[in-house]
Amino acid sequence: MASLLRPHNWVPGPVGEELQVPDKDAKAMVGTEDTPGGKASPNPQNLRPSVFHSIKFFVLCHSLLQLAQLMMSGYLKSSISTVEKRFGLSSQTSGLLAAFNEVGNTALIVFVSYFGSRVHRPRLIGCGAILVTLAGVLMTVPHFISEPYRYDHTSPDMPQDFKASLCLLSTKAPTSASSNSSCSSYTEVRHLAVVGIMFTAQTLLGVGGVPIQPFGISYIDDFAHNSNSPLYLGILFAVTMMGPGMSYGLGSLMLRLYVDIDRMPEGGINLTSKDPRWVGAWWLGFLISAGAVALAALPYFFFPKEMPKEKQELRFRRKGLAVSDPPVSKGEDSSSEQRPAESLEKKDNLAQMAPDLTVIQFIKVFPRVLLRTLRHPIFLLVVLSQVCMSSMVAGMATFLPKFLERQFSITASYANLLIGCLTIPLAIVGIVVGGILVKRLRLGPMHCGSLCLLGALCCLILSTPLFFMGCSSHQIAGISHQPGTQPGLELFPGCMESCSCPSDDFNPVCDSSTRVEYITPCHAGCTSRVVQEVPDKSQVFYTNCSCVAGGGPVPAGSCDSACSHLVLPFMILISLGAALASVTHTPSFMLILRGVKKEDKTLAVGIQFMLMRVLAWMPSPVIHGSAIDTTCVYWAQSCGRRAVCRYYDHDLLRNRFIGLQFFFKIGSLACFALILAILRQQDKEERTKATIPNPGLQQQLLASEAKKEPEESRV
Secondary structure, X not given: OOOOOOOOOEEEOOOOOEEEOOHHHHHHHHHHOOOOOOOOOOOHHHHOOOHHXXXXXXXXXXXHHHHHHHHHHHHXXXXXXXXXXXXXXXXXXXXXXXXXXHHHHHHHHOOXXXXXXXOOHHHHHHHHHHHHHHHHHHHOHHHHHOOXXXXXXXXOOOOXXXXXXXXXXXXXXXXXXXXXXXXXXXXXXHHHHHHHHHHHHHHHHHHHOOOXXXXXXXXXXXXXXXXXXXXXXXXXXXXHHHHHHHHHHHHHHHOOOEOOOOOOOXXXXXXOOOOOOOOEOHHHHHXXXXXXXXXXXXXXXXXXXXXOOOHHHHHHHHHHHHHHOOOOOOXXXXXXXXXXXXXXXXXXXXXXXXXXXXXXXXXXXXXXXXXXXXXXXXXXXXXXXXXXXXXXXXXXXXHHHHHHHHHHOOOHHHXXXXXXXXXXXXXXXXXXXXXXXXXXXXXXXXXXXXXXXXXXXXXXXXXXXXXXXXXXXXXXXXXXXXXXXXXXXXXXXXXXXXXXXXXXXXXXXXXXXXXEEEOOOOOOXXXXXXXXXXXXXXXXXXXXXXXXHHHOOEEEOOOOOOOHHHHHHHHHHHHHXXXXXXXXXXXXXXXXXOOOOHHHHHHHHHHHHHHHHHHHHOHHHHHHHHHHHOOEEEEEEEOOEEEXXXXXXXXXXXXXXXXXXXXXXXXXXXXXXXXXXXXXXXXXXXXXXXXXXXXXXXXXXXXXXXXXXXXXXXX
16 A cells, blocks of 8 residues: 555655655656666756666566576476486485475575665576576586486497397396496496486576566566556466476477487487387477576666656556545644654564665564564465465476376377466466456455455366376286286296396386286297387387287387376366466465555565475475375386386376375365455454544534535525
């Protein structure tokens, strides 16, 4: 409300005071302090406002920057399963890697409220974007320092996938020796260095993103028309949501390319993108997104530290003051009513005191300001509801592609394509609809809370059928045995005893007649291989398999899921739920921005993002990754340590992954219900106060009636 009463041209004075500036002085100030160089303009023609003094152009630039930034951070989530296979990581480790950019972000975002009133916000946003660019380039280093990817355990001198996994009767377990020889100390150190570089890059990515969103939101809300602020924020969030969508689309394109496209082995490879050993060019997307962030960062070094309000704001305020503001008497009553308010504003305005404090003093004062902000029940409940929503989004954005790959037997490229073309666009539509509803209907706090509650409830209802949209895992010889299967299918113990199969190899084949999958052709007792050339690709078959009825042939690759036809209905429900959840985004933000003082907006937004990162974006990927790891039934081993999971229990995977999503949606729904209850209680109290007569107002009415009586008697 303080921003509605502030005139068009103003400069902040001492704590809680404002100094009125005439229009001419304001124009002179725009020509001197707000120019990028801070120098006075010699010609009056140069005083014309440039494009960098337009809040609409800032909204455009900030939307593009956040789009590129989230395309960078979202790209890792789109290729998380590929990174796991490439470097032998568990889902818990990959979830920690995806969440590690929040560590650097959380460690520094506390100081946003301190530096927000001291520094040049647009230039600091540009510097953060440059750091994000460097983090993206650093993320590609592990690819260039690692050896070429080998999808089997053959030596470099032998062509890949040739007699590596066959049942050779004369071989006496040669792979164990080769496996032990490859596990040197240098290999382990290099693996640790690669993982450390990725964690460092994620930390820098988080540090660079610290000033971007909080400073951008507060900058827009400070200099935008108050009635346009919801629409601007809706546009900002909508365009920002295109960043993850573009990251999944970029991941869909890059993962179709082989990981070593820059150093292909001689003779090519005998893999297709449907092969579970396929690893796409995950590193190439980081270079593309880093270049996009660098280009989007350039305009921020030309925006002013402060810009004048929109012209609509000046006309709106004059009209509002002329119509709604009653004349204030100069008597003792008005002065006595204003003085306590001014003293209270000066007393509680701790956020405006930040420019007069040192860093150490600010650290001492910050807990008191934090507690004062968190004591606001609406602010606290809105933040908790956004924490629950963010936890749901963080877990789904990180592991939904992997879940679709495992549950419905689709490629990583197709999973990213579904998310980028279906889920993200509907989420954007939900954000835009939420912003338009707030602006067009002029929704107050009560109606904003009702809209958030309705969206969360519908999202929860749509997620219930997801528990039943899936099927159980097919049988894997030697690993799983489903009850009711024929005993003749389980030929694993005896049919390949003389083959000396390697224990750490992975080259699955599928017996389509019985839907039994074998880890390698050797485990199926196959002694020969046939390559069938077909247009556009070559298909590999294994023959003379002692564990397969009739001896084969069996095709290379895992067995397809029996419920792969359910992937589209599953994604439609996921996308509709995401759209309904996104409708609550802008109304919940407006509950925060309109519920705190103007001088506390930067602080409130900073606290909000800090709590969302600490309570949602940091732990949620790790929690989801740990839950996924508990459903694993077969782990690959690398140098004696547990590496990537090869097979999951599909029923457990679906119930635990969807169950976590359901849990966070219930939490968000409960918070919005409490918000609506508190707002209704506050509304009742305000109506009760409005019915109590004001003695001062009654005296004014009696005096006016007394003046009218002589006039009527004269008539």
